[in-house]
Amino acid sequence: MARVETTSSRPYHLVIFGASGFTGQFVVEEVARTLSEGPKGSLKWAVAGRSKQKLEKVLEQAATVLSKPELRTEVDIIVADVGSPDSLAAMCKQAVIVLNCVGPYRFFGEPVVKAAVENGAHHIDISGEPQFLEGIQLNYHSQAADKGVYIIGSCGFDSIPADLGVLFTRDQFKGTLTAVESFLTLSTGSEGGCVHDGTWQSAVYGLSDQHKLQSLRRKFNHKPLPTAGPKLKRRGALFFSNEIQQYSVPFMGSDAAVVKRSQRFLTEEQKATPVQYGAYAGVGGLWNVIKLLFAGMMFFFLTKFSFGRNLLIKYPEFFSFGLFSKDGPTREQMEAASFQFAFYGEGYTEGQDPSKGKPNAKIRTLVRGPECAYVTTPIAMVQVALTILNESTAMPKTGGVYTPAAAFARTTLIDRLNKHGIHFSVV
Template sequence: MAKVDTSSSRPYHIVIFGASGFTGQFVVEEVARIVSEGPNGTLKWAVAGRSRQKLDKVLEQAAGALGKPELRTEVEVIVADVGEPDSLAAMCKQAVIVLNCVGPYRFWGEPVVKACVENRAHCIDICGEPQFLESMQLNYNSQAADEGVYIVGACGFDSIPADMGVLYTREQFKGVCVCVPEGGSINDGTWKSAIYGFADSGKLRSLRKKFGHKPLPVVGSKIKRSALFYSNEVQQYAVPFMGADPSVVKRSQRFLLEEHQETPVQYGAYAGVGGVANIVKMLLAGMMFWFLVKFDFGRNLLIKFPEFFSFGFFSKDGPTRKQMEGSSFQFAFYGEGYTEGQDPSQGQPNAKIRTLVQGPEAGYVATPIAMVQAAITILNEPTALPKKGGVYTPGATFARTTLVERLNKHGIQFSVI
């Protein structure tokens, strides 16, 4: 097994791949803001993508938005194409960490993971697609461990607030926390993930069988919620959350059980949908969704017109900067467990905790913050990471680090309420 390296002499600490995409441009701005947080107070970084012209334009826009004219000349540009393996290899050889912003990941993500593993560059993505995330673990975990490489998926709004929020809730609980239902919000990325996820649900079940995992042990009472229920916690009707969070959290809990013998937390994710009128809209949207998602033409319609088919729950258009400034997200975690000395086998949980993770606009403000701070944590805290490389979740990678404290400093707040 190769030694894990997070501070090599490669030209760049970070290379942002897909920097000219809608999300990538905001990742560029976030990296430019935090260069002083790199190893020894500096950060060497570059942008990468298919078009040098578009990358130059992104740097020019970032320079204007941040008042940093030096970005136009001091940040290097690397031309790389996901369809050209040699260009990906050349890019990865120059980076300690690749921030992969090129999606959808189920179509374009694997070549980047493969190139990173083969060329010993760590990789962070913001994927919200369980099938891609789990298939990368199945196919590349052993090789990543051999090469000493960290491949960390779901490091954006999907699923750092949820995954780290569960760990934060358990850490703050005085005793054994065994159950954390969570209420959250939904965005366009989740809509696309749901479309592809439901269409390929059979493939995901088949993929999971290949791991051969036994069910995680259940401590205390099992979470039981119907598909639609009234939540006393949020005072509105709620439905199961369709994103990657449950899959990611469960994988983190399995890792912490197997590697550190920590009691696994049951986790349920739910989204508030409001009152009866919204429920009717949701049911109509659900029936159309279930019919259309089975067919190629239907999936294309769902992706092209999300606002229409979701009755306004989702929107395809990227927000303006003004809209982003007025947007925010909030996750509430309702934990239950047993106080120290209490035997979980002898009854219902006897203690509760409520925590909150909240922050700025989810897709294009909070996601770049989370992604970049994940990279900064890998660069600065190598001894707190898992002992060997592999394909990991955020919770597995950062459970022993100060990522939560770093996020708090950058506007994604974790608190007990």
């Protein structure tokens, strides 16, 4: 497979599409910050989006925040719009990798993937939308493989910590790891915290379209993955977790779906033992539980009707008790926030047969990092891009549509993340 390198016809290593969006602006800052660590001018990059003025403003802001006035003149601007296939094609022809920050991906994602595949650019996104991610795999995997192009979804907080966390736990376990449960806890500072409503929109439309996801999955004709060791029991919709000493719920994001796809790839392509996985999130004490139950019931009810979805989209702050807002968090809130994933794994020591008896060994690992949505996500996305540029020979031999763990199981991505503030450790 021919590797894509920068040439005069492909002048940029990285193009950030949607750079003026809420998340995109922080990806711009992270690229500028990270590239300043290397030799000057070693990587060429550009920002892209619909409005030249907004893109200029984002570069201006990044220049001020990072005290790098040169960003105003050294970073090129590409005008491209999801509604204009020609502009997307022109953008993708100029990039080795497109970092796509334009969501919700169910509405805006596919045209960018299509343009990337047809014009030979690798494509990474930060989607947490299983319907989009799996639809892209179904419709573009063989075409991307033919073109030698990598399409890698969920390269942000959804689902780098979970997907690589399971992989890390497996690699640190001495023997055969058969099952892992993860518990996510989020911390905020005295200012509190919130998430920009783009993520809220994805959740609203994702829940209302759940039946479509089931029919999409049937089209893959997947055989069930073999189970090593006892079947992992699913926990209830709300339970008190002894592991993290707080009330917990199944994690609503795409982590479980992404990890399952990774485990299928690692089982089928690398003959690994599949790891069963359960994803949970801590919600805190009793008052939080009451708020969550109330908000959850309203949310489930309203997503069933178009007028309800419109209400949810219009008033995210009201329906989420302030957790989501149209303004997103302040920089002070982001600086004080952090996340932790605790992974509890079990399996069999070397020489033990997983088909006989109960698991006889346990492992606990942690993935910790800064604020999840706008600090961790840009770090993860940028390190993914640099891994593709520098370690393509350690990735799957053919292009195609991959999850992070499938694409990067044999690379140094976890080491790169460790050096940039997302820490993987064994307890």
